[in-house]
Amino acid sequence: DQQVKQNSPSLSVQEGRISILNCDYTNSMFDYFLWYKKYPAEGPTFLISISSIKDKNEDGRFTVFLNKSAKHLSLHIVPSQPGDSAVYFCAASARMNRDDKIIFGKGTRLHILP
Amino acid sequence: DTGVSQNPRHKITKRGQNVTFRCDPISEHNRLYWYRQTLGQGPEFLTYFQNEAQLEKSRLLSDRFSAERPKGSFSTLEIQRTEQGDSAMYLCASSSGTAYSNQPQHFGDGTRLSIL
Numbered sequence: 451d452q453q454v455k456q457n458s459p460s461l462s463v464q465e466g467r468i469s470i471l472n473c474d475y476t477n478s479m480f481d482y483f484l485w486y487k488k489y490p491a492e493g494p495t496f497l498i499s500i501s502s503i504k505d506k507n508e509d510g511r512f513t514v515f516l517n518k519s520a521k522h523l524s525l526h527i528v529p530s531q532p533g534d535s536a537v538y539f540c541a542a543s544a545r546m547n548r549d550d551k552i553i554f555g556k557g558t559r560l561h562i563l564p
Numbered sequence: 565d566t567g568v569s570q571n572p573r574h575k576i577t578k579r580g581q582n583v584t585f586r587c588d589p590i591s592e593h594n595r596l597y598w599y600r601q602t603l604g605q606g607p608e609f610l611t612y613f614q615n616e617a618q619l620e621k622s623r624l625l626s627d628r629f630s631a632e633r634p635k636g637s638f639s640t641l642e643i644q645r646t647e648q649g650d651s652a653m654y655l656c657a658s659s660s661g662t663a664y665s666n667q668p669q670h671f672g673d674g675t676r677l678s679i680l
Binding site: 454484486491492493494495496499539541550551552553554555556557 | 597604605608609655
């Protein structure tokens with residue numbers, strides 16, 4: 451049973467526009483959420499995270515929004531650049547439950563169009 | 565390079581053989597994790613260490629799998645009597661802090677295992 455769901459396998463966005471990647475989770479014990487980016491033949495690279503005590507975290511072009519009541523988070527990339535083309539993984543952990551492992555979604559492949 | 569290092573990058577072996585992978589974490593990180601990723605899936609947790617202590621093992625980690633971190637630095641993951649279903653990318657990650665600190669895990673580039 452998928453505890454972290456990324457329902458869009460792929461997304462295409464024009465360069466310069468906003469990319470919005472969505473993620474839903476089912477486990478109410480999750481209290482720490484992360485986004486990773488992965489290029490082919492490389493390991494996932496940490497992008498940005500958010501604790502459940504916040505509803506927004508921003509780092510440069512990347513902003514993560516968390517809606518705990520809806521068990522939903524999203525990653526906004528603005529403006530989108532060609533180098534943003536990659537697979538993006540949403541991930542979560544239940545740290546206050548002494549559970550440090552990360553549960554990943556299946557990923558969304560983002561294509562930035564010229 | 566001070567990132568997580570994994571060796572080898574690729575391993576091709578015949579079914580039934582034993583394989584061992586190595587992971588060198590970021591030097592100041594006390595936590596080390598192993599994940600497995602198959603095509604079209606996100607990484608799946610296998611096990612993790614805090615220093616030399618193995619704190620959790622996933623049910624994905626059958627008795628053919630064993631992981632060690634003898635001195636709390638590098639770690640090895642061994643698979644005995646490999647099967648076709650073991651073909652995957654094996655990823656190692658490390659992080660600092662305690663279970664309550666929001667420190668992200670940083671991943672290596674993985675070892676791709678192919679079973680013939």
